[in-house]
Amino acid sequence: MIVKADRDKCAGHARCWVLAPNLFELDDEGYILPGDIPIPPEQEQLAGRAVRACPERALQIVKD
Numbered sequence: 001m002i003v004k005a006d007r008d009k010c011a012g013h014a015r016c017w018v019l020a021p022n023l024f025e026l027d028d029e030g031y032i033l034p035g036d037i038p039i040p041p042e043q044e045q046l047a048g049r050a051v052r053a054c055p056e057r058a059l060q061i062v063k064d
């Protein structure tokens with residue numbers, strides 16, 4: 001699974017990071033680092049929860 005992070009939509013709530021700090025990296029101002037995030041199979045469920053927890057829809061599953 002790959003999760004795409006859209007920095008332009010991110011509002012810096014850090015909900016993704018609270019759920020999965022090892023998957024979602026934030027910059028110094030608390031915004032998501034943009035780009036494709038490869039998700040190891042054993043972390044897919046957690047990543048899915050983080051995607052759904054983002055109120056700005058800044059995270060998107062682009063490949064299952």
Ligand code: SF4
Pocket residue numbers: 009010011012013014015016017030031032053054055056057058059
């Ligand atoms: S939960 Fe969404 S809006 Fe908040 S930091 Fe993560 S990607 Fe950005």
